[in-house]
Amino acid sequence: MPSADEIRDSQRVTWAGLSAGWEKWDSVIMEQLGPVGAAMIERLDIAEDQQHLDIASGTGEPGLSIARRSPKGRVVLTDLVAEMLEVAVRRAGEQGVANIETKVCSADDLPFADATFDSVSVRFGYMFFPDMGRATAEFERVLKPGGRLCSSVWVKPEENPWTAIAMQAIATEAVVAPPDPDGPNMFRCAAPGCVRDLYEGAGLRDVAEWDVDVELVTRSPAQYWEMISEHVSLAVAALQQVDEPARERIRARAVAKVSAFEKDGKVRVPGVARCIVGTKQDASSTRASDGARSPNAG
Ligand SMILES: C[S@@+](CC[C@H](N)C(=O)[O-])C[C@H]1O[C@@H](n2cnc3c(N)ncnc32)[C@H](O)[C@@H]1O
Numbered sequence: 001m002p003s004a005d006e007i008r009d010s011q012r013v014t015w016a017g018l019s020a021g022w023e024k025w026d027s028v029i030m031e032q033l034g035p036v037g038a039a040m041i042e043r044l045d046i047a048e049d050q051q052h053l054d055i056a057s058g059t060g061e062p063g064l065s066i067a068r069r070s071p072k073g074r075v076v077l078t079d080l081v082a083e084m085l086e087v088a089v090r091r092a093g094e095q096g097v098a099n100i101e102t103k104v105c106s107a108d109d110l111p112f113a114d115a116t117f118d119s120v121s122v123r124f125g126y127m128f129f130p131d132m133g134r135a136t137a138e139f140e141r142v143l144k145p146g147g148r149l150c151s152s153v154w155v156k157p158e159e160n161p162w163t164a165i166a167m168q169a170i171a172t173e174a175v176v177a178p179p180d181p182d183g184p185n186m187f188r189c190a191a192p193g194c195v196r197d198l199y200e201g202a203g204l205r206d207v208a209e210w211d212v213d214v215e216l217v218t219r220s221p222a223q224y225w226e227m228i229s230e231h232v233s234l235a236v237a238a239l240q241q242v243d244e245p246a247r248e249r250i251r252a253r254a255v256a257k258v259s260a261f262e263k264d265g266k267v268r269v270p271g272v273a274r275c276i277v278g279t280k281q282d283a284s285s286t287r288a289s290d291g292a293r294s295p296n297a298g
Pocket of ligand 1 (some may be wrong): 077108130
């Protein structure tokens, strides 16, 4: 079992290497993940002067969308990897979003005082943290009482053919080891209740989870393969094991399989994500529940 430091080190290398792919395919990725960000933002109840923390921001979402909705507020975009946040800063500049700042840090060790933020978001980050319970405790700590945490994770591969097609093609030529259920991988939090239990363990209340459909839309099967092989963490890692002829056979298989999803001149491959929301206890509800637990209450 790798240590937390080893996990962080390997995640740093992985995501620094993926940052160029995420920037190149920005518009396709953002269109695919947009419904998830929108669903999260809806539940975060963003005010025009929101103080918001976006964890594992990568290239900036949903933090940049929240900053646009909160012109008098401030959004802090954080990530383990400086190269990803550099893309986020370029995207913010292109979009004219100025009320943001960035901080390189790990989700499980946040450099912010207690009760600093009105809300916290984590879109597709949880699965990569060395200690998800410790990270959740950090999110709870930096939230103001009554503040909300909303995150999203992928449900199981069978419901995400947009990535399963590529992984099945890769598995015909490379050894794709079953992911360590306790180690970082994009489906680590797929089981229903996985993140909900973390929230409840950290003392959040009114915890709810729900699924959101996504669709990966590319111009052609060839473009589908190009973008997946350049930005999906599992695919990029597995492809490093194979030589060029094997890579070409994998590409041909994935392209043939994904052609079944061609519709109206585009390739449209579905997927499903899960969102989870919860609220930090405010002082009055903590007192009320303490009272309820007390044998002398009432
Ligand atoms: C799938 S990307 C998500 C990016 C963005 N939130 C989005 O939805 O477009 C996952 C991000 O998690 C970051 N990450 C991995 N381990 C982390 C950690 N321990 N703390 C903070 N971020 C981490 C990676 O660097 C990467 O940018």
